[in-house]
Each structure stands twice: as C-alpha cells, then as structure tokens.
Amino acid sequence: MNSMNNYLTVSSVRSGSIASEMEIEPGDRILHINGSFIDDILDFQYQIADEQFTVFIQKINGEIWELDIEKEPGEDLGIELGQVSAQGLKRCRNNCVFCFVRQMPQGLRKSLYDKDDDYRLSVTQGSYITLSNLTEKDFLRILRLHISPLYLSVHAWNPAARKKLMKNSRAALLPEQIQRLVEGRITLHTQIVLVPGYNDGEILWDTVNHLAELYPSVQSVGVVPVGLTKFREGLPLLRTVTRKEAEMILEEGTKLQETLRQRTGKSLVYFSDEFYVLAGKKFPDRKLYDDFPQIENGIGMASKFQSELAKLWSQIPPKIAGKRIHLITGVSAASFFRSLAADLSFVQGLELIVHEIKNVFFGETVTVAGLLTAGDIAGQVGNIEGEEFLVPRVMLKADCHLFLDDYDIKWLERKINGKAVIVENKGLSFLQAIFGRDFGGADNE
Template sequence: MSGLEIKAVEPGSAAFAAGLAAGDRITAIGGRPVRDIIDYYFYLAVAEPELTVRRGEKEFNVRLAAEAGRPGLSFVSPFGRIRRCANRCLFCFVDQQPPGLRPSLCFKDDDYRLSFWEGNFVTLTNCTRRDIERIVAQRLSPLYVSVHTTNPELRARLMGNPRAAEIKAQLAALAAGGITLHTQVVLCPGLNDGAELERTVRDLASFFPAVRSVAVVPVGLTAHRAGLYPLRPVTPAAAAALIEDVTAWQREFRRRYGSRLVFAADEFYLLAGKAVPATKEYEGFPQLENGVGLVRRFRDAWKRVARRLPETTTPCRAVLVTGTLAAPVLRPVVARLNAVAGLEVTLVPVANRFFGTSVTVAGLLTGRDICAALATLFREGLRPELVVVPAAALKDGRLFLDDTTCAAVAQQVGCRVVAAAGPHELVAALGVKLARRSFRKE
C-alpha cells in the first residue's frame, strides 16, 4: 500500500491540531504522491502544506499550520520496503556468518535512501535512471558508495552482477548533479589491489570535488567460508605497502586538489605496526564510521582525559575487554589507569571464536566469547568487581551479536558489566572523577 502509515502523533503538535491520528496514512502532499519519509520531508518544506490522508475507506485533505517542518509525526515503516542487495560479492561478510543469527543480521540491504539517511554504503547496482534523477532532484547528498574497483569487467566479477560495470557512468551522473560522494574500496589481495587499486583511486580522484573521500579497508574473512571464493587475508607486509601507496597518493592529491582524498583504514596501521596519522591528516574524519580514524580520535580523547586523572580514587578492580586488534592501543591506557591509586585494571583481549580468530575487531565480539575468556581468568584467580565491554559490540547498549545480553554476561561472570564507547565513558564506569577541565590549549 502506498503512502506512510502514522505510528504516533505528538500531543500539541501541528499534526495533532489538524486532527491526524495513529493508523492514518499520508498518501500525498500538495498533490504529489508520498513514497517514503524522504518524499514526506521534501514536500513538507512549504508554508501550510496540504496533506492527503486516508483513514479506513475515507480520504480527506488537511492543511498544517505554517512553519510545520516537523509536525510531530512518527511512522510505522518510514521507507516502506527496503531494497535488497542483488549482488553476489566474492567478499560479502554476510555470506560468511555462522548459522543461527537473528534475521536482521542476515538481511542484505542496498538502498540509496538509507545511504543518504543513515550513511549506509550502497553499490548502486539496483539504481535505475529514475532513481538517479530522484537523487539529484531531491538533493540526497551525501551518498556513500561501495566502489571496490572502477574496472568494469573486474567490478562485475567481484560483485557477481553485470550491472556493476556501470559504476563510472553512475558516478558521473551523480557528480554532474551536484551530489557529494564518499566512496570505499574493500581490498581483496590478488584481485583489486596493486595496479587495479591505483586505477580505481585515480578514477575516483578525477571526480573531485564530487568525490570527497576514498576509504580503503581490508577484506574481512571469517572461519565460515566453506564453498566460497578462496580469498586471501591482508598480510602485515601488504598493509605496510598499502600505507606507503596511500601516503604517496595523499601528497599528490593534496598538491593537486587541496585534499588528501584517499585514506587507509586503521586496521592497516595496526596490522603493519605503524603509527596512525595525526588528526589534521584525516581532514575532518569523513569516514569515521568506516574505521578510518577511530584510533586517532580515541587517542586524542584519551590524551585530554589522562591530563585530568586524579592521583587517587575509590578502589575498583576491573577488567577491560577488547578485540585482539585494539589491544596495543589500550595497553598504555591501562598502564596509566593503574598509576591511579585505587585502580586495578586488567586488559583482556578476547579471541573471536564465534566468527573465527581472523576477525579481530572489538565491534564483532560476542557475549559467549567474552564469558569464555573471563572464565579462564577467573580460574586463574582474577576476581574483578566490574567488566567493561566495548559499546560497539552491542545493539541498543544491551545485545551482542550472538543475542547474549549484558545482563546475561553479568550473571554468568558474577559482577557488573557496563559498556563504554570512549575514554570518558571508561573512566566514568571505573568511578573516577576527573579534575576540572584545563583552559589551556590542548
């Protein structure tokens, strides 16, 4: 059914005053059909918009009060049917998941509307000419696009979809329409690296300033790849070589465009044992959610927190859980915390048995693996009163990927379990009160 079904109406809002109610369906605004939440806000941006509403079998029009840009409505399904991914990527992480995960983790979306609305990466393989026209007409910018390669034949092969070959024409149309693009390349050794990667990077750079960033991220491989294409992991040597290439491209692009444009994911630096770039070199962190600059942001935040740590605090024995990749980042943090009298913090890097030990990021840890790692330490005599887990591993602050809850982990390990997303949340969880903020330049 077309239109948007109203889930709730805020009391006292313009929609409330107009008599709208839960269950009503908005089918048009100003005579133009409403397909989703994007149409809704786009057409709503006029003085006193007129809404066509269906209530049961009846249809009527209501006019909202002036300046009702956010009239107080929420909707049952803001985007209607989400577009599924039509690709069969050789490196798809969803295809490598163990059985039994909740359905939402196995759903492959590839919807340009979610790219604009939530920052999801999309491939554009299911975008029609009319979709491109809509993106341009409604200024759905920026978009986040998974490119992987600009070689048409290779992209079609990598993504298992002949339409993938159209990527350069699609990017050109979006760029000509004034759409800002953030792009990514999932690096698969032996397939889209080396000369192919350089070709891709230079092709994307040719679309500057429409293409504002290119992130290179390593392919993620789990232990559940039976029957899948035999991909190779990125080695430390390959990571170091990639960093050298990215550094050289950044120097060139900064001279040519005034922007470094291409960025390597943090995982390459950690894998190669190299220092992550300085804050200014990330140019505002355009792809932070893609793992580009998270370590630098964490270290900058920790530096500010560390300056304000007290000499002593209320006693607390705690365990800090992380993935094996981030352990070198957190070791100096734990050492500094343990210099505060009263704190006894133990760092526990947890091997990922759920997805396989090649998966090393903290955000993919499960409750079962955390419990197993802690049980080993408890048998050795460790008895903490608090376990701090990475917030990135939880949905809505409570649920791990294996559907284990924080409460269940706490019950099994016999102490409090809290999640922390950064240095400030970490020290707060430990009960540490920071000194007053310094006004000197940091």
C-alpha cells in the same frame, strides 16, 4: 488521497517533540502530506521540510486524523519511521566474493541477513551502495531531487575487475554512473574493500587515483581490508591482507596523501585503523583524517579517541578509591587499550584489566570489536566477582542492548557476574565510565 495500502508506519516518537504534542504514536500510519503520496522516507522528509503542512494519520484503532502542523525552519517532527518505503528495501543484486552476509551462520536474527543496497538509506543513514540495482527512474530522481551525499562501495574502477568481484554484469557500469552523478553535482563518499588477488596492486591505485581526480565531488575515499569468517563453505577461496601488504599500502598511501593535501588541502584518501594494526604502525595524528568523513567505517577512530583523551588528560585525578575495571575489546584494539591502561597506571587505586576477546563465533580472522558476541565474551572473561566491565556501544544492536548472537547485556552480566557499563567510542565517555565523574572543557563531538 494516497492508497490506504501505501503508507509509512511510525516506529517511535521522541518525547517533547512536535509529533508527541500532536499525540502521534508508534504504530500510526502516515497516509499523505498536503495530498502528496508518501511512498518512502525521502518523500516524507521533503514534504515536512515546509514550515506549514497538513498530515493525514491513520490511528491504530482505524480513525483518520487530519493534523495541521507549524514548525520552525529546520525543526523536525520527532518521528522515526519503521520502514524506508511502503514497498520495502531495494535489495542487493550482487554476489560479491567477499559479501559478509553470505559468511554468517544460520540461526541469527533475521535482520542480519538483509542485503540492502538502497540509495535512500545511503543519504539518510550513510549506508554504502553499489549503484548496480538503480533503474533509470532512480537515477533521474537522485538528480532531480539532488539526493546528496551518497556513500558508494566502489571496490574497483576497472569494469572487468569490479564485475569479477561483484559477480554482476551491471557492476561494470560504475565509471559512467559516477560520472553522471558528478555532472549532477552529487557529493560522494566512496569505499574500497581490499581483497588480495582481486583489487589490490595496480587495480587499487588505479581506483584511488580515478576517484581522487573527481574531487571535490568525491569528498573521501576509504580503504578497508576484507573481513573473512570461518563460514565460507561454497564461496571463493580468499585470504586476508598480510602484514607486509599492509606496510606497503600505507607507505604508498602516505605519499599519495601528501600529494593530495598539496592539491586539495585534505588527505582525501584514508585507510582503516586495521591497516595500522596489521602493519604494526602507530595511528597517525588526527589531522590526517580532516573532518573524519568515514569514522563509521572504522577509519580514524583510534586517532580521534587519542586526541580526545589528550585534551582531558590533565583532569585525570592522581588518586581514587580502590577500583578494578574490566575492559572488553577485540584483537585489533587490544594493544591500543593495553598501552592506554599502562599510561593510566599513575592513578593510585585504579586497576584497568584489558580482556582481548578472540572471535570464536565468526573465526579468529575477524578481529574488530563490533563483531564480538556475548557468548565469546562470557567464555573468555569468566567470573569477575561483581566488578564493572566496559562494553563498547559498537558491540550492540543500535536500538537495544543485544549482541550479534541475540544475547542481551543482562545475560552477559549474569554469566560473568559483573556490572556492565556501555561506553561510546569517545575519550570523554571512556574516562567518565572509569572515574564516575564529569570531565569538562573539551570538545568530544
């Protein structure tokens, strides 16, 4: 039996699930399954993959329950775990010159300062890892269990350039580490955070080309511009990507995508929406993004949103009862939504007001909506006299309605005297929020 000090804790149980029927509750401890140690979330997932198994649970009152479980193939238990392992997260050992955690002010919630670099979160949640903290035991486990896909922060293929960026001698081991994963038939999604002066120019295209050569093991290469806040005291002097640089990167990148499509049938290399905003270019057709492998990285969001709206456009009513709605967004997406508001101006009775919020909290070089705070929104929107305002889900903590500055949605409602409507980044959700009715006949997944 597993040590009583080695367990995973249940954080939530889905209503109507197997776990709910077995009376498993938040706070219960999972001790072992079929007599096997459950050191981390991967052990848990592998053990519950069987159709029949026995779980030993320690209840909050100290009782030990033995639960015999039968389930259908592929059916889950409905359990969310409170930690990735009994020993905690694998921490980042890098000191990247562009690390966003090191650019945050003091006083925010503790979890925002966690520098995880954990391969178990990569395969279960799509978190990007650097490989620089992996032990030989970790590598062997990844290969033995075929832990795939993994999401890798590459940044630079050149060992010296990567070491300079990440300030860790082990960062230089990347080429041989990736080759080892490729030989183990591990699927990889990779990203490059572009830092002018460090990994741009020849280094960028050398990195992209090396990764593209590893297709089909490497299934995507995402390129995103560095994000810099005003809290960089004691950190290296960096600058953001210029408009001219964004134009040149997209020009060269478009040519490469065309070549790769001929060779692989897909674009393979994708550039974040911010590059198109910086360059003042229209977002490309959604087909360029294939199956949107890096949409959570801000790559292809706008194109997907546009295509979803196009499918639903014919269902938009030409007239509604008088209604004014406020849309909250960041600087990057403001022109996109202003254009959309103009397109919707044919709807009689609708007034859509776009509020472009500048990021005073982190600094105005941070332009994405996901890093806006409630304080900045309240300070720039003012009193909207009880009207509705749309808040993109990306602004809020995943499991609750907290902004980055720890104010919740109710606080913001009071400060601006409005009624919040939280909207997912989908065309369907957007239109339903505006018109208060269902829109059918379109796949918006």
